[in-house]
């Protein structure tokens with residue numbers, strides 16, 4: 151791999167954290183036969199919840215002594231920084247999570263603690279990024295037309311420290327072109343999009359990139375749900391929607407699949423109804439708020455997950471939701487925190503939560519459309 155004089159010097163940098171970051175980028179570059187490193191506009195680092203990385207991860211992070219060179223945002227942590235006492239979390243867990251966050255503070259990262267960093271700082275078409283968090287990666291590539299490979303927390307952090315990433319994979323035009331057309335004519339809601347995403351994510355081969363054909367345009371939030379499901383079912387990091395997303399085209403397609411999704415409503419009696427995987431946008435928060443404003447106090451446990459950024463800008467709405475019995479969490483989510491330990495069953499409108507909660511947290515999980523989830527709060 152070609153290295154500039156400056157990059158060669160960084161490999162020998164007296165600061166071992168910088169030299170190590172360069173080594174990581176070069177090792178990845180060699181595996182994927184990258185010809186060089188390229189500058190990035192931003193990094194997004196996942197894997198920062200103490201629940202997921204434990205003492206080993208914490209110690210590794212505390213060994214880092216460097217500064218990030220580009221805007222760096224971070225994924226949800228294992229706690230809501232303000233409400234952690236309500237979350238079934240020990241003092242020890244809290245202290246260790248705070249030590250992790252302190253590492254990122256010293257690195258100069260922006261402590262966004264959200265999996266929807268694009269709702270705070272939106273990358274532009276063509277921007278090169280080094281992002282981890284599969285739902286954010288696929289959104290950046292597909293909906294925004296920015297370019298990022300599916301980084302791990304470690305490679306995204308190395309890229310943040312150096313300000314560069316190896317030039318390969320989805321950073322190259324030729325690896326972003328759709329070759330399989332997915333036609334779907336059925337009803338469009340969060341449940342059907344989730345099931346469609348999970349199905350397509352499972353059946354696609356490694357070199358296949360889908361372009362969807364829907365009967366109408368999807369909202370940004372619908373694309374967020376579809377993308378999160380696609381990415382949680384496999385390794386996919388980009389999709390296109392004909393006549394909608396910035397790099398969509400159909401002239402390159404070599405195969406067409408027509409899929410149907412059955413949207414059967416199964417009875418369920420969940421301990422909690424959960425919204426916000428990925429983190430809620432303002433529109434989603436408002437939709438839930440309007441429903442609750444009409445119907446009053448909820449009859450079940452309801453948890454919403456979003457960013458601190460959004461909560462701080464919508465305090466009135468959040469206060470009213472909480473007065474009506476809804477718990478609104480920031481900085482964390484049900485998958486990366488210990489919250490799920492306090493329940494046996496969950497109802498969600500997200501294919502990603504539907505995939506991960508049973509696997510990672512051992513919780514019985516049901517999937518329904520947003521409308522059905524909203525009704526279930528009063529049933």
Ligand code: F3S
Pocket residue numbers: 225226265285378426427428429455482483484485486502503506
């Ligand atoms: Fe975000 Fe947690 Fe879902 S990090 S995408 S809300 S699993």
